[in-house]
Amino acid sequence: xxxxxxxxLARAALPxxxxxxxxxxxxxxxxxxxxxxxxxxxxxxxxxxHRLGTPDASRRHDGGAHGDLLExxxxxxxxxxxxVLCHYDTVWPAGTLAEWPFRASExxxxxxxxxxxxxxxxxxxxxxLRLLRELDLPRPSVRLLFNGDEEIGSPASRxxxxxxxxxxxATLVCEASAGPEGAxxxxxxxxxxxxxxxxxxxxxxxxxPDKGASAVHAxxxxxxxxxxxxxxxxGTTVNVGLISGGTGRNVIAGRASCGIDVRVADPAEAAxxxxxxxxxxxxxxxxxxSVTGEWNRPPMVPTPASRLLFDQAHAAAAELGWAxxxxxxxxxxxxxxxxxxxxxxxxxxxxxxxxAHARHEHILLDHVPPRTALLAGILMAGAV
Numbered sequence: 001x002x003x004x005x006x007x008x009l010a011r012a013a014l015p016x017x018x019x020x021x022x023x024x025x026x027x028x029x030x031x032x033x034x035x036x037x038x039x040x041x042x043x044x045x046x047x048x049x050h051r052l053g054t055p056d057a058s059r060r061h062d063g064g065a066h067g068d069l070l071e072x073x074x075x076x077x078x079x080x081x082x083x084v085l086c087h088y089d090t091v092w093p094a095g096t097l098a099e100w101p102f103r104a105s106e107x108x109x110x111x112x113x114x115x116x117x118x119x120x121x122x123x124x125x126x127x128x129l130r131l132l133r134e135l136d137l138p139r140p141s142v143r144l145l146f147n148g149d150e151e152i153g154s155p156a157s158r159x160x161x162x163x164x165x166x167x168x169x170a171t172l173v174c175e176a177s178a179g180p181e182g183a184x185x186x187x188x189x190x191x192x193x194x195x196x197x198x199x200x201x202x203x204x205x206x207x208x209p210d211k212g213a214s215a216v217h218a219x220x221x222x223x224x225x226x227x228x229x230x231x232x233x234x235g236t237t238v239n240v241g242l243i244s245g246g247t248g249r250n251v252i253a254g255r256a257s258c259g260i261d262v263r264v265a266d267p268a269e270a271a272x273x274x275x276x277x278x279x280x281x282x283x284x285x286x287x288x289x290s291v292t293g294e295w296n297r298p299p300m301v302p303t304p305a306s307r308l309l310f311d312q313a314h315a316a317a318a319e320l321g322w323a324x325x326x327x328x329x330x331x332x333x334x335x336x337x338x339x340x341x342x343x344x345x346x347x348x349x350x351x352x353x354x355x356a357h358a359r360h361e362h363i364l365l366d367h368v369p370p371r372t373a374l375l376a377g378i379l380m381a382g383a384v
Contacts, residue, residue, distance in 0.1 A: 002135070002137055002380070003316060003320055003373050003376065003377045003380075004319070004320065004373075006128075006131045006132070006135065006137075006372070006373040006376045006377075007320060007372070007373035008369075009135070010127060010131060010368070010369035010372040011369040014369060017123060017127055017368055017372075018104055018110065018365060020047065020051070020123045020126075020127075021102070021104075021110060021112075021115060021120060021123055022102045022104075022112075023043075023047060024043075024044065024088075024114075024119040024122065024123060025097075025102040025112035025114060025115050025119055026097060026101075026102055026112075027039070027040040027043050027044070028090075028092070028094050028095075028096065028097050028113070029041075029088050029089050029090055029148065030089065030090060030091070030092060030093050030094055031066070031067070031089040031090070031148070031149060031150075031151040031152045032093075032152070033093075034065060034067070036094060037066075037067035037068070037088075037089060037148045038068065040067075040088055040148070041067065041068055041070055041088060041146065041148060044088055044146055045070055045072075045146075047126075048072060048144070051127070051130050052072075052126060052129060052130055052133070055072040055074055056074060056075045057071075057072070057073035058070075058073070059071045061160050062156075063147075063148060063149060063156040064156055066148060066149035066152070066156045066157075067089050067147065067149050067156075068148060069145060069146065069147045069148070069157055069160055070144075070145070070146045071143060071144070071145050071160075072143070072145075072146075073141060073142070073143050073144075074129060074133075074141065074142050074144070075141045076138075076139040076140045076141045076142060076383060077138050077139055077140075077383060078138065078139070078140050078141075079141070080140040080382055080383060081140060081141045081142075081143055081168050081169060082140045082141070082142055082143070082168060082169055082170050082171070082172060082379060082382045083143045083145060083164055083165050083168040083171040083172070084125050084142055084143065084144050084145065084171075084172050084173075084174060085145050085147070085161065085171060085172070085173045085174065085333075085334050086122040086125055086145070086146050086174045087118060087146070087147050087149075087151070087154075087157075087334065088119070088122060088147070088148055089147075089148040089149060089150060089151050090113055090114030090117070090151065091114075091117075091151050091357050092113035096113045097112070097113060100112065100113055102115070104365065108364060108365045108366045109353075109362045109363070110362060110363050110365055111360075111361060111362040113361065114361075115351070115353075115361060115363050116176050116350075116351050116353040116354065116355055116356055116361045116362060116363050117175070117176050117357065117361065118174060118175050118176055118350050118351070120176070120350055120351035120353070120363045120368070121174030121176060121349065121350025121351055122146070122174060122350075124174060124350060124351070124368060124371055124375060125144065125172075125375060128372045128373070128375040128376040128379060129142050129144075129376075129379070131376060132376050132379060137376075137380060138380050138383040139379050139380060139382075139383050140169065140379060140382045140383045142379065143168070145160070145161065145164060147160075147161070147334070150333070150334055153191075153193070153296040153297070154297075154334055154337070157334065158334075158337050161334050161337050161338065162337055162338070162341060165338045165341070165343050165345075166343075169344070169382050170309055170344045170346065170378075170382050171335065171338045171343065171344065171345040171346075172346055172349055172375070172378060172379075173185075173333055173334060173335040173345065173348070173349065174349050174350040174375070175333045175335070175349070175350050176348065176351050176352075176356060176363075177348045177350060177351065177352050177371070178327045178329055178348055179325075179327065180354075181352075182324075182325075182348075182352035182367060183325040183326055183327040183348065184310060184325070184326050184327075184347065184348040185300075185327060185328070185333075185335075185347040185348035186302050186306065186307075186310055186326040186327070186328065186346070186347070187265070187299075187300055187301060187302055187327075187328035187329070188297075188299065188300035188328070188329055188330075188331060188332050188333060188335065188336055188339075188347065189235065189237075189263040189264055189265050189300075189328075189330045189331070189332060190263070190264045190265075190267065190270060190295060190296075190298045190299035190300075190332065190336065191262070191263055191295070191296040191297045191332045191336075192260075192261075192262035192263075192264070192270065192293065192294070193259075193260070193262075193293050193294065193296050194259075194260045194262065194277060194291055194293030194294075195257055195258070195259050195260070195291070195292050195293055196219070196222065196226065196258050196260065196289065196290075196291050197255070197256075197257040197289070197290045197291075197292070198215040198216075198218050198219045198222070198245070198255065198256045198257065198282070198287055198289055199215060199254065199255055199287065199288040199289075200212070200213040200214050200215030200217075200218060200252070200253055200254050200255065200256070200284075200286070200287050201213040201252070201254065201286055201287075202247075202251060202253070202254035203251075203252045204250065204251070204252070205249070205250045205251060205252050206250060209252065212252030213252070213284050213287050214252045214253050215245055215246075215253045215255050215256040215287060216245045216246050216253040217284075218256070218282035218283075218284055218287040218289075219245060219256040219257070221282050221283065222280055222282060222289070223240050223243070223258060225276075225280065226238060226240055226258070226260060226277070226280070227239075227240055229262075229272075229273055229276050229277075231269070234264075234265070234266060234269055235263075235264065235265030235269070236262070236263065236264050236265070236266075236269045237261075237262070237263045237330065238260065238262050238273070239260065239261045239262075240259070240260055241259055241260070241261055242258060242259035243257075243259075244256065244257055244258075245257060263330050263332075264299060265299055265328070267298065267299055267301075277291045296332070297333075297336040297337065298336055298337070298340035299336065299339075299340070300332070300333075300335050300336040300340075300345070300347065301339060303339070303342060303344070305342075305343070305344035306339065306344050306345055306346060308344065309344050309345070309346040309378070310326055310346060312377075312378055312381040312382075313346060313349075313374065313377070313378050315377075315381075316373075316374050316377025316380075316381065317374055317377075319377065320370055320373055320374065322370065324374070327348075329348075331356075333347055335347040349374070349375050349378070350371070351363040351364075351367070351368070351371065352367035353367075
């Protein structure tokens with residue numbers, strides 16, 4: 001019955017929670033704007049202190065050119081520690097809010113830049129802990145980590161996340177859930193971001209066509225091979241999403257490049273793609289090819305420890321009267337880093353809604369109380 005009490009309190013507090021959502025959504029925090037990220041994190045810190053009180057420990061990690069990280073520890077009733085990951089950066093550029101403000105409509109939808117991915121998850125995490133403390137229920141020590149570079153691959157956050165998850169009994173990721181039923185994400189694909197650059201030989205397209213070796217033509221030849229590396233059966237997708245090159249219609253292009261997004265479900269596929277990209281060679285021997293980039297995130301593969309976490313979440317949802325589902329998705333998150341180290345992680349604990357990275361981004365407010373209670377139930381299980 002304790003979780004139904006949490007849900008009841010969350011439902012009674014929904015107007016306050018909705019106000020908190022407005023507060024966070026109205027903090028514009030694009031991943032590429034250090035000044036706005038700094039101001040946004042200061043506001044998130046002040047709001048968290050308001051809702052949870054002064055933390056037992058606090059540490060700010062320098063993000064360099066990227067958003068800083070804020071680590072807050074709230075001690076619980078047991079010695080166990082659970083790490084809760086919440087990113088505060090969004091894909092939306094500064095100024096978006098002026099044309100797309102926060103709105104909560106009569107059909108219980110709330111919309112605004114970054115609300116689904118993932119400021120609602122951040123709000124639910126803080127409220128789950130607040131209600132556990134208010135009801136004096138069993139809970140682990142909770143280490144909240146707010147990072148501001150997730151949308152660009154977490155270059156500054158990754159080593160911090162890996163270190164903080166080392167002694168954690170579990171890592172919970174409050175990214176948005178999947179689908180209309182709010183499924184948790186127990187598997188994610190790994191992501192590779194690469195650029196293929198082709199260097200040709202420039203020449204006049206009319207006067208000296210034979211003296212040139214077109215980088216554009218060579219790249220066009222290679223793009224079909226690159227796209228062909230995808231394998232539906234193996235869960236591997238390859239997308240050539242950007243192409244640039246050439247200097248004029250009447251110039252045989254001396255340079256061209258393309259940007260590639262690769263997603264793999266199986267770690268072995270990363271090695272296969274690496275080998276294939278390294279062996280790219282066009283038919284014209286005068287053209288040189290180079291490949292740069294890296295694997296941004298390893299795949300998130302279910303482990304026995306992570307399966308146990310989902311079982312605990314499933315039991316908590318059952319206590320609340322609904323069936324929790326799980327799914328595998330192509331998108332990546334900071335949970336991928338934890339999973340790759342063989343540590344227990346559960347993802348997709350945030351909002352129910354739709355439209356991540358899109359103008360129809362929204363959350364369903366009616367789902368906020370039960371999702372908050374679900375997270376509280378998983379934290380209670382982590383206190384045992």
